[in-house]
Amino acid sequence: MKQNFRFSGTGGQGLITAGIILAEAALLDGKLAVQSQSYGPEARGGSSKAEVIISDEPIRFGRVTHPDTLLVMSQEAADKFSGDCDGSSLIITDSLFVEEVRAKDARRVDLPITHTAREACGKPLFANIVALGAVVELTKCVTPEALERAVLDRVPKGTEDANKKALAAGYELAKKAGGK
Amino acid sequence: MSRVLLMQGNQAVVEGAIAAGVRFYGGYPITPSTEIAEGMAKRLPQVGGKFMQTEDELAGIGTVLGASLGGMKAMTATSGPGFSLKQEMIGLACSAEIPCVVVNVQRVGPATGQPTSPSQGDVMQARWGTHGDHWLIAVSPSSVPECFDLTRRAVALSEKYRCPVILLMDEIIGHMRERIELPDNYEGLEAPRRKQPDVSPENYLAYAVTDGSKVPAMADFGSGYRWHVSGLIHDETGFPKGTPAATKNSQDRLHAKLRDHEDDIIQVEKYKTEDADVIVIAYGGAARTAYDAVDMARAEGIRAGLLRPVTIWPFADNAVKEAAQTAKCLLVHELNCGQYVREVGRAARGLVPVDLYAKYDNEPATPEQLLEKIRESAEKIKGAK
Numbered sequence: 126m127k128q129n130f131r132f133s134g135t136g137g138q139g140l141i142t143a144g145i146i147l148a149e150a151a152l153l154d155g156k157l158a159v160q161s162q163s164y165g166p167e168a169r170g171g172s173s174k175a176e177v178i179i180s181d182e183p184i185r186f187g188r189v190t191h192p193d194t195l196l197v198m199s200q201e202a203a204d205k206f207s208g209d210c211d212g213s214s215l216i217i218t219d220s221l222f223v224e225e226v227r228a229k230d231a232r233r234v235d236l237p238i239t240h241t242a243r244e245a246c247g248k249p250l251f252a253n254i255v256a257l258g259a260v261v262e263l264t265k266c267v268t269p270e271a272l273e274r275a276v277l278d279r280v281p282k283g284t285e286d287a288n289k290k291a292l293a294a295g296y297e298l299a300k301k302a303g304g305k
Numbered sequence: 306m307s308r309v310l311l312m313q314g315n316q317a318v319v320e321g322a323i324a325a326g327v328r329f330y331g332g333y334p335i336t337p338s339t340e341i342a343e344g345m346a347k348r349l350p351q352v353g354g355k356f357m358q359t360e361d362e363l364a365g366i367g368t369v370l371g372a373s374l375g376g377m378k379a380m381t382a383t384s385g386p387g388f389s390l391k392q393e394m395i396g397l398a399c400s401a402e403i404p405c406v407v408v409n410v411q412r413v414g415p416a417t418g419q420p421t422s423p424s425q426g427d428v429m430q431a432r433w434g435t436h437g438d439h440w441l442i443a444v445s446p447s448s449v450p451e452c453f454d455l456t457r458r459a460v461a462l463s464e465k466y467r468c469p470v471i472l473l474m475d476e477i478i479g480h481m482r483e484r485i486e487l488p489d490n491y492e493g494l495e496a497p498r499r500k501q502p503d504v505s506p507e508n509y510l511a512y513a514v515t516d517g518s519k520v521p522a523m524a525d526f527g528s529g530y531r532w533h534v535s536g537l538i539h540d541e542t543g544f545p546k547g548t549p550a551a552t553k554n555s556q557d558r559l560h561a562k563l564r565d566h567e568d569d570i571i572q573v574e575k576y577k578t579e580d581a582d583v584i585v586i587a588y589g590g591a592a593r594t595a596y597d598a599v600d601m602a603r604a605e606g607i608r609a610g611l612l613r614p615v616t617i618w619p620f621a622d623n624a625v626k627e628a629a630q631t632a633k634c635l636l637v638h639e640l641n642c643g644q645y646v647r648e649v650g651r652a653a654r655g656l657v658p659v660d661l662y663a664k665y666d667n668e669p670a671t672p673e674q675l676l677e678k679i680r681e682s683a684e685k686i687k688g689a690k
Binding site for chain 1: 309310311333377421477480481482483484593594596597671672
């Protein structure tokens with residue numbers, strides 16, 4: 126099975142790091158993964174995107190043309206990167222920033238990701254890890270064990286506990302929303 | 306023991322260089338190759354090597370040639386604008402036969418172009434960028450593991466044949482992250498070094514050829530062997546010589562030392578080509594699109610295949626000629642307005658149509674887009690042969 130992910134938002138929200146962590150978690154689970162990103166002059170404060178493909182089979186073309194899961198953390202990114210989603214896509218938005226997405230028939234889950242990061246960890250910069258927890262809870266694309274190990278392998282020393290809290294908050298957020 | 310990692314293509318080049326025994330890097334960082342400079346700056350001091358950030362790209366390759374003459378395996382990396390600047394000294398490396406590896410992670414050009422977007426616009430420049438009637442080698446990886454392997458191979462080829470080797474990458478492969486399995490330590494890996502003189506310093510002639518390889522032994526500067534390095538046409542001593550015979554001898558040998566070993570140098574990968582009617586020819590990052598497009602075409606009954614030149618230069622004439630004999634059509638896909646397609650056309654000698662899917666809008670082609678071109682090619686040749 127092949128799953129396509131696109132994480133998009135504003136440069137600085139840590140979405141490329143989130144993409145790398147997800148791909149590393151997939152490898153820890155014994156799957157294959159390819160991660161790519163696109164950025165340009167507009168990456169400074171403008172929109173950025175990271176893409177991850179997870180599969181049991183070799184992955185050749187490494188970009189996502191039709192996301193199974195789209196995470197959008199800014200309105201500009203929603204305008205720019207949600208056009209190729211359809212009824213089979215899951216769109217997770219940060220409700221603090223995103224009003225509208227272009228794919229109207231996609232399954233949409235609005236979550237207060239950045240708000241939760243601030244509440245649970247004291248800083249909005251944990252939003253990318255909260256988002257990863259939510260993505261994994263809603264898609265089951267990697268095991269929670271692999272995700273935790275991948276997160277802890279990547280983050281700066283001394284922030285492990287805050288990052289674990291961020292993950293837990295992300296799982297919780299998605300569980301509640303999933304029950305809606 | 307080995308380790309499984311998620312790694313960027315550019316980082317895998319760094320590891321490949323370290324494994325191959327590269328111990329000097331000189332260069333000036335430029336997108337999308339910067340991670341190579343960054344990685345070498347981190348890794349070289351760990352293995353007793355030297356990293357030098359120079360004032361510009363010209364000085365970068367200058368230090369690389371100097372380090373190589375001193376006996377080190379040396380490398381530099383750049384992108385299009387810097388590759389243009391390095392051309393003069395790539396020519397010196399061809400003439401004076403100084404081993405070196407020059408990585409070019411291509412981006413959109415000409416000039417400063419589109420710094421963060423993929424392109425394959427330097428494929429002819431890699432072959433003919435420096436002036437004069439020279440031969441050199443260029444190789445092009447299509448995956449992160451292949452970045453590691455081909456960097457090692459590039460170093461080995463430059464040492465064996467005493468010529469510059471261009472590692473021709475593109476932004477797709479340079480920046481993509483994927484799974485790679487690397488040995489815990491590189492000591493067990495082969496890392497061949499240039500041939501050393503087997504005569505005393507007094508009897509050493511720097512450019513005398515003593516075996517059938519046509520490649521002279523190369524003494525390290527500072528080792529007691531003295532020789533003259535020149536970009537002027539020179540004889541066995543290394544000193545300039547202006548006679549017609551000296552010129553012809555020099556040119557003949559510099560060409561033949563590579564041309565006579567094409568079987569050793571040229572590598573291609575064939576994917577489902579045996580019974581293919583349409584053979585796609587693609588290299589580097591564009592080949593990733595092609596594998597998927599070939600499979601999609603097969604799924605709808607079109608016999609498609611992929612011929613992927615791993616060695617870009619010298620050109621794989623024999624493999625392309627064979628493809629032209631067995632297929633009904635060749636379809637070149639490259640991320641430029643059409644460069645390699647001209648070489649393919651020459652090698653196909655009019656045996657079959659040679660179609661082109663040129664993509665040059667900052668984005669790699671999707672498999673669906675290439676599939677559409679395969680369908681068009683397949684439609685055109687219906688009933689042929």
